[in-house]
Amino acid sequence: MQIQRVKYKDIEEIPKIQINKSFKDNFFGSSPAPFVGRYGYPNINIGVLSPQFSGDTSHYDSPKLWSKGNFKIGTIATMRYGLVNSRTSCNIKDVNKQNKLLQLCQEVGMAKSSVELEVNLQSKPQLRLSAEKEIIPFGPHGEIKRARITSNPKVDSRIERVVSDTDLKAAPALRSLYQKGFEETFLNKILSVGNLGLKKNRILVPTRWSITAVDDNIGKDIIKEVKDFQTGDYSLHFGGGWGNYYLILFFPEIWSYELFETYLKKDINPWSKSNYAYSTDYENYQGRKTYAEECAGGYYAARLPVLEKMRENKRQQSALVLRFISEEYNIPLGVWVCREATRKSLLERPLSFSSEELMLKYAQELIKNKFGFDLNLLLKESKLLKNKNTQKKLSEFTSL
Incomplete structure (x- = not known):
């Protein structure tokens, strides 16, 4: 059995496809989210995503x-390609x-539900789809001639306070809102449109980067908590969704984390020279x-739920996470899947x-x-397994 190691940058863009569907250049719609592009950075495109009809589109x-x-x-x-x-x-x-x-984009990013709009584009948008593995896909784009909000966007008062506080840095703002129960997707929106941070430092953040920034910053905060817990036991979770399966192995050691992502079929990953291809990244107790x-982005997206589970259990552990991408995952949907x-895997009863x-x-x-699949192909490459027997024990850290 052969397996090839690949980097994300070598496989990040899915080939473009062309679908014939007509869209209007002038329409009333309801936007659930803004989108900030990254190409041409620091001169980029910012827009609002919307189907060409009104009503609640938060879903x-x-x-x-x-x-x-x-x-x-x-x-x-189907929903996303209609945006x-x-x-x-x-x-x-x-x-x-x-x-x-x-x-207008900032108001959409702050709103607790979708925002009604009237949009006039310079020309009819053409549906030429491309999908990246980290961002949620969407439909065609068009250059705005005019746009206006036709409803009164509802904004949570807690969001208004954080956005209006121009003396509050972005990282503690994200931490505060996450602790109040705001979802990562929402935090990504307000960060991407420049609604957080010190006034002099506020900038637009490409959506792809803001997704990872949210996962990484929240994760780092939880790591600080987890390091105060006693170590747990040997336990295993297995489950997943959308053709993505996660095997999660917990070890009774101080915090460390490793992710393997494995493509199980060559036709899923045509860049692979063998039937199997994998990517991997690792961090020890000191972090990356x-x-x-x-x-x-999948590294940080999977790390966050693992840390949430440790905090829930009040236990510190080393976590070896193995993602298996099957042929069921035939359309990339974004890093939220990770x-x-x-x-979903961590909701399964642990063994x-x-x-x-x-x-x-x-x-x-x-x-x-x-x-x-022969799991030993990955286990023998694991830095976590190689290092955990040589790294310090929790007692050595607490006695310092």
Whole structure:
């Protein structure tokens, strides 16, 4: 059996496809979210996503709802590809300038529900789809000629306070809102449109980057909490969703984390020279100093639920997480899939083991029976397994 190691940047863009569907250049719609592009940075496109009809469209941008309701891949893709990105060009530092279209995008980003709009585009948008693995897909784009809000956006008072506080840095603002129960998707919106942080530092953040920034910042805060807990036991979770399966192995060690992402079929990942391809990234107790280039945003998205589970259990552990991407995942839906599929796995009843040997043996048999895949191909590459026997124990840290 052969397996090839790949980096995320080598496989990040899915080939474009062309679908014939007519869209109007002038329409009334209801926007559930803004979108900030990254190409041309720092001169980028910012827009609002909206189907070309009015009504509540909040469910068009709600991964938690999709997960809770077990929405199918086709259902989500159909909704998302019906969203028009009505956009305009600006610089990331234009946040504090009097730009009406940018202010419109900021209002959409703050609203607790979808916002009614009237949009006039320069021409009819053409549906030429492209999908990146980190952002949720959407339909065609068009350049805005004019746009206005036709309803009164409802904004949570807690959001208004944080947005109006221009002396509050972005990181503690995110932490505060997360602790109050705001979902990651919503936090990503208000960060991306430049609504958080010190006034002089507020900028537009491309959606792709803001997603990871939210997952990473919240995760780092929880890591600080987790490091105060006693170590847990050997335990295993397995589950997932949307053709993405997560095997999560917890070890009774100080905090460390490793993710493997494995493509199970060559036709899923045509860049692979063998039937199987994998990516991996790792952090020890001290954390990472560089971006997780191989697994990219999926690394931080899967880490967050793992940390949430440790905090829930009040236990500190090393976590080896293995993602298996099957042929069921035939349309990339964005990095939220990693976060929510990991959460689904952690909702499954854990299996406890008395030793590492028994847990790894069970894991190998489980993956062999489920996918016909030799898990040892990945385990022998694991930095976490190699390092955990040489790293300091919790007692050595607490005695310092």
